[in-house]
Structures are given as C-alpha cells and as structure tokens.
Amino acid sequence: MPSISKKGLEMPESPIRKLVPFAEQAKKDGAKVIHLNIGQPDIKTPKIALDAVKNNTLTVLEYSRTEGSEVYREKLADYYAKHHINITAQDILVTTGGSEALSFTMGSIADNNDEIIIPEPFYANYNGFATAMGIKVVPVVSRIDDNFALPPIEEFEKLITARTKAILICNPGNPTGYLYSRDEIQKLAVIVKKHNLFLIADEVYREFTYDGKEHYSILQESGLDENAIMIDSVSKRYSMCGARIGCLVSKNKEVIKTALKFAQARLSPPTYAQIASEAALETPQSYFDDVKKEYVSRRNLLIEELEKIDGIKIGHPQGAFYCIAELPIEDSDDFAQWLLEEFRVEGETVMVAPAAGFYASEGLGKNQIRIAYVLDKDSLRKAVHILKEALKIYKGR
Template sequence: MPKISQKGLQMPESPIRKLVPFAEAAEAEGKSIYYLNIGQPDIPTPQKALDAVKNNDLNILSYSPSSGFDSYKTKLAKYYNQNGINISKDQLIVSTGGSEALMFAMGSITDPGDEVIIPEPFYANYNGFATAANVTVKAVQSKFEDNFALPPISEFEALITDKTKAIVMCNPGNPTGYLYTEDEVKQLADLALKHDLFVIADEVYREFTYDGAKHTSIMAVEGLENHAIMVDSVSKRYSMCGARIGCMVSRNTEVMAAAMKFAQARLSPPTFAQIASEAALDVDQTYFENINSEYVNRRDTLIEALGQIEGIKVAKPRGAFYCIVELPVQNSEHFAKWLLSNFEVNGKTVMVAPAAGFYSTPNTGLNQIRIAYVLEKEHLLEAVSILEAGLKAYQGD
C-alpha cells in the first residue's frame, strides 16, 4: 500500500474540532451541548450582506480576478484608511478566509527548513500552516500569571538564527484574548528591523477591544513598510465565518508579487462571499459598538461565574472573545471527552477546547482549556454551572 507523507503524518489535529465525533455521539444520544469550543459568534450577520447575495442579478457565477473584485478591494482599502491604516487597493489580496492569507504569507517569505517565532499559546492552525510550508515554529511562552502579556524581547532575540524569517503575532490574541499595547507592538517592530525580519500580524479581531483599550496595527508602525504583513478576515468582524473571505495586506511589493502567484494558483476567492463582504462594509459603526458592549457583558458574566468555582483560574481578556482557563485536572482533553461522553445535567453538557493544542511546546497547557464566550449570557451561566458540576463529579484522568 502506498505510504502517507511525513507532512501528512505530522499535520496536527485541530484542538477546536478534534472532539467533534464525541459531540456528534452525544447529540445522537439526545444530549444538548453548549458549544464553548469554537469562535462561531451568535451575533446576526448584517442584513445588508445577506440581502446582497439574495438580491443579486448574476446570470453567470463566474471567477473573480485572482486578487479579488476591484470594487471590494476599493471599499476595503477605504475601511482601512478610516482606521488609520493607509494603504491602496493594490496593496491587498482578497483570500479565502484569513487562513489562506496566512498560507500565502508563509509561502511567500519562507523556504523549507526556515523558522518563524511565535508567542504561545497561539491560534492552533499556525502549527498546521507551518507544517504545510515545512517551516519550524520556535515558541516564546507567555505566562498565565502575566495575563499572557508579551514575553521579554530578549527571549525572542535568543531564538533568532540565520533560518529565522518572521515573527508571527495575533492581536488581539486567539486563544488568550490578550491585546498587545502600542509599546509591545513597537518592541516587536524594532526587533524585526534590527534583524531584518518580517512581522506577520493576524488582526482578525481588531474591532473587538474592551475597557477603553485601543488596537495598534502593525501596518501603522512607521519604518516597517517592507517588513509588515497583515492578515485579516470578515469572519468574526461581521459574524460571517462561513463566507471564508479574508485578505493579506503589505506595502512590500516583492512580497505581494509572490503572494499573487499563490493567489493565481488557486484561481480566485469565492464570488458570492465577496459580494456579501462588500455589502457588509456599509454597516454603521454602531454595529460594532453594540457588539462590543455585548461581548463585554458576556466576558464579565463568564469571568465572574468561573471565579466562583473552586480550583479554577482564569485570565481576563481585553480583546477578541476567548479566555484561557486553568482547571484542577491533569489532562483537560480527557476531561473534555468525558464531559461529552459520560456526563450531563438534565440532558445537557458542554464542549470546550483543550488548550494544549494552542502550544507548540510539548506537554504545555495540559490543564488548560479555551472558552469562547459567543453564547448569550443565560446560556453562558448554565454552561458554567454544568462545567462546575462536571468538575465535582470527575474522577480523574
């Protein structure tokens, strides 16, 4: 029998989705599940976006240009300029989700055997993208007790070799919800300039910042024009995860020329989804103000409820809609499977994301989970009460 590639064998499973078979089995048994494992907002998608798809007059569902429709890129560039990111439409490529933009970026700046440095915990699929590109992840560990703030720059610098090509950051962070300060972003920028590295900044959650904190884009840092690559998406901003529309942005013409070849190889981003995304850009700013207010209420409700459970520790996020929780268990993945397979309260249980998959350092985060507070407050409270009951009943790994 022909053999699977080493790359295929080494490709990590998603900590967010790997327990789906357990959830499906639980539902087949008649259980209701509160899904705290995945960042799928329950906020309604803007009606303008939905109507744009419903009411279009297309006769042929054709390809778009490889870089995306010009009308969408023009409006998208205008959005960025209004948010202090001065770019032109020619400095962005529309991608099939932020995931494809990350793969374009990796493919454009790295060769097999190269290295990227990432503060961990980080979005689990970065491990997958690196594996696909034959790139090694060097992790700098941020600390739970510091609320996952940026680790000392000296720890980044200690990992730099002649194979290092980029620093990758997510701001605000997934899975931590940490929002990097302007000073922290500039520290990374200065390091990149010192060692002539790229900075890939995943800014998908830019609109979701709380407690008066402001988001600092890597694209707004002066002097970093040839080093900065931004990844973005409509998935979370407009509650359009299924649209699979994102973009890669850079002022570096050589990087964008290379990325365009990857874009051409996959032909084009999806047409209907671009139509919806273009229409979504017309929503009023109050849309985001209302969403942020809702997420702050959900965050505060969740943090307060978790804080009342004995043995639990939780890091308070200032952005996105995730938090990392330390549980009084040795193996959170075993616990998460047990919740789905062997536990219920009045026919209900919860699904969480084991946090070990958000680290690249082995045997790290084993007692942690990520919770996405994308449910209404009353559902969050019931989910937490089920989690508490589960912890009391759990007999160990």
C-alpha cells in the same frame, strides 16, 4: 500499500474540531451540547450583506480576479483609512478566508526548515499552516500568570537564528484575548528591523477591544513598510464565518507579487462571498458598538462565574471573544472527552477546546481549556455551572 506523506502524518489535529465525533454521538444519545469550543458567534450577520447576495442580478457566476475584485479592494482601503491605516488597493490580496492569507504568507517568506517565532498559546491552525509549508514554529512562552502579555524582547532574541524569517502575533489574541499595546508593537518593530525579519500580525479581531483600549495595527507603525504583513478576515467582524473571505495586506511589493503567484494557482476567491463582504463594509458603527457591548457583558459574566470555582485560574481577555482557563486537573483532553461521553446535568453537557493544541511546546497547556464566549449569557451561565459540577466528580475519578 501506498504510504502517506511524512508531512501528512505530522499534520496536527485541530483541538477545536477533533472532539466533534464525540459531540455528535452525545447529541444522538439525546444530550444537549453547549458549544464553548469554537469561535462561531451567534451574533446576526448584517442584513445588508445577506441582501447583497439575495438581491444580486448575476446571470453567470464567473471567476473573480485572482487578487479579488478591484472595487472591493478599493473599498477595503477606504475602510482601513478609517482605522488610521494608509494603504492602496494594490497593497491588498483578497483570499479565501484569513487561513489562506496565512498560508500564502508563510509560503511567500519561508522555505523548508525555516523558522517563525510565535508567542504561545496561539491559534492552533498556525501549527497546521506551518507544517503544510514545511516551516518550523519556534514558540516563545507567554504565561497566564502575566495574563499572556508579550514575553520580554530578550526571550525573542535568544530564539533568532539564521533560519528565522518572521515573528507572528495575533492581536487581539486567539485563544487568550490579549491585546498588544502600542509600546509592545513598537518593541517588536525594533527587533524585526534589527534582524531583518517580517512581522506578521493576524488582526481579524480588531473591532473587538474592551475597557477603553484601542487596537494598534502593525501597519500604523512608521518605518515598517518592508517588514509588516497583516492578515485580516470578515469572519468574526461581521459574523460571516461561512463567507470565507480574508485578505493579506502589505506595503512590501515583493510580498504581494509573490503571494499573488500562490493565489493564481487557486484561481480566485469566491464571487458571492465577495459581494456579501463588499456590502458588509457599509455596516453602520452602531452594529459594532452593540456587538462590543454584548461581548463585554458576556466576558464579565463568564469571568465572574468561573472565579467562583475553586482551583481555577483565568486569563482576563482585553479583546476578541476567548479566554484561557487553567483547571485543577492534569489532562484537559481527557476531561473534554469525558464531558461529552459520560457527564450530564439534566441532559446537558459542555464542549470545550483543550488548550494543549494551542501550544507548540510539549507538555504546556495540558490543564487548560479555551472558552469561546460567543453564546448568550444564559447559555454561558449554564455552561459554567455544568463545568463546576463536572470538576467535582472528575477530580475524584
């Protein structure tokens, strides 16, 4: 029998999606499943974006430019200028989602067995992108007891080797909701310049910061033009996850030139999705104000309800729409599967994302779950009640 590649065998399963078959079976068995496992907002996509696709007059659905529509990239540059990020359309490469931007970035800056340092827990697919590119993820641990703040710079320096190519952060963070401060970004800027590394920032949640805090982009930091690579996406900003439009942004011309070669190999990003994304840039600020207010309300309710459960420890998100909860159990993978297979409260159960898949260090996160508070408050309240009742029974198994 022909053999599967070593890379393919090492490719990690998604902790967010691997339990889908159990959820689907639960639904077939008549249960209602409340999805806390995936960051698919229930917020409505801006009408202006949907109308742009519905009402366009295209007669031929052509390839777009490899780097993305010039008009769209120019409008993106204007959008970033409003956020104190001064770039040009030539600094932007439009991609098929932020995922492709991350893959192109890793492929452009690192070779087989090179290393990228990432504070963990981190977005689980970073592991997958790195595996696909033959890159080693070197984790530096951030802890729930510190609310997942940036680890001390000395911890980063201990991990830097001749094969280290970059430090990668998600700001605000998935799965923690942690928001890096200007001071933390500046500390990272010092270390990447000192060691001649790239600083990659996944900033897809930039609009969603809370409690009066503001997002500080790595592209706002002076003197970092050759080191900084920003990843962005329309998925969460406009509740357009299915559009699959993102971008890679850097003032480093060699990075853009190299990433463009990867982009040429996949031809072009999707045309209709770019039309929607371009139109979405006209979304009024009131949309984001309302969305932020809703997420703050959901976050506060979720934390308040979770804190009523004995033995739970919770990270307090400052941005994005996720939190990590540490449960009084040993194996959250088993707990999550048991919820779907066996546990019901009045015909309902909950799907969560086991957090071990958001770590690269073996054994960490085994008693943690990630919760996405992308559902209405009634659903969140009901979901926490189900978790509370489930823990009473599960701990006694």
